[in-house]
Amino acid sequence: GKLDGFASLGYYGADGFREHAQQREFRLTSNVGYRLANGIENRTFLTATRSSSELPGNLTRAQLQTNPEQANPGNRGTALDSRRDTKLLRLANKSVARVSEHSTTEVAVYVARKQLDHPIFQVLLQDNYDYGLSLRLINTAPLAGHANRLVLGINPSYGLTRGDSFVNIPNSRAIGTRTDAYRQAASNFVAYGENQFGLTERLTLVAGAQAFAAARNNRDDFVGAGQTNGSYQREYLGFAPKLGVLYAVDRGVQVFGNVAGNFEPPSFGEGPQVIAGGPLKAQRGVTAEIGTRGERDGLSWDLSLYRAELRDELLSVQTPVGGNQTSGVTVNAGRTVHQGIEAAVAVKPLAWATIRLNGLYNDFALEDDAAFGNNTLPGIPDVLLRSEWRADIGQQFVALTTETADKTFIDFANT
DSSP states (O other), X not given: OOEEEEEEEEEEEEOOSSTTOOEEEEEEEEEEEEEOSTTEEEEEEEEEEEEEEEOOOOOOHHHHHHOTTOOOTTTSTTTTOOEEEEEEXXXXXXXXXXXXXXXXXXXXXXEEEEEEEEESSEEEEEEEEEEEEEEEEEEOOOBTTBXXXXXXXXEEEEEEEEEEEEEEOTTOSSEEEEEEEEEEEEEEEEEEEEEEEESSSSEEEEEEEEEEEEEEEEEEOOOOTTOOXXXXXXXXXXXXXXXXXXXXXXXXXXXXXXXXXXXXXXXXXXXXXXXXXXXXXXXXXXXXEEEEEEEETTEEEEEEEEEEEEESOEEEEEEEEEXXXXXXXXXXXXXXXXXXXXXXXXEEEETTEEEEEEEEEEEEEESSBTTTBTOBOTTOOSEEEEEEEEEEEXXXXXXXXXXXXXXXXXXXXXX
């Protein structure tokens, strides 16, 4: 009737082919919904996970050639017992109210707590709380005799993390001397609006914008001998407009194009770093995209060509520390370009057979960088292809999936 619910309890386990590489996870996912009077629906969500992961660590080339199944000697349980264990509890509630024939209001709230126990060269402990609210108003009343859909909303959120670090004593589960203590508070406020106006039955014009306000407050509660106080407080403001067009060739085929801005402030892991000219800036950019999607006679497709021009992109540059170890230092790149093709096609040659092909072409590069010119950004393959060949047999199916990718550079010098 008016009440419905769902609950799922899952377990995942993997031993890994290397020593000290065991993973275990328990996950509870559940929700319960109720339809109230006057067109109001409410749903409550509860998620809980507990995850444990052993970390085998990096190997040198010589270690890899001698025994690729070994763990880094310092990572084993007989040494530092490197691992990453987490607990997560999340509660959320969403209400949808149909105010009138053309007007709907959506309200959602959530709270989550995550705990981290992360022994590596130090024992890192974190207790994290996240709170958020989402309010969205949707109005589909016609405008000047044309179809119209207006969406207005706000998304405020707040996160608080208390962290502690201690010396990891080898061959012992005991915690050593304190090395750090901090309190990090992050607040974000996003206000947005979008209007879709049906100029004709087939042609829709889209205009929208988002405004951002973000704050990062890091309080250093432990300043050891010879250390500097790492406390800081920073604020970031941004604005990102969007314009788009959508054309329905027929009921199953669409052609679209849009231009949109984007904005991303530094995270706490990046924020403390200060580069020449001051602290890190927020990343900003503009993305243009054209494409088509549709389905016809057993054939479906989704094709998009895009180009994003970014300023002050947040990039992690690896710098040698000693031996073969590296340390990531985040910098603002001057200008970068992300452009490429996203393509997907699915075909049913027979009623029981489906072939799916997905492909990405990525051209991500620096633009006139003082040190690296127009080099390719590392970590992203030029081409990534996936396929699925599937046969449905009654309520069962058998599928073969494949994935292949180009080699990718691992440094900005493209060596």
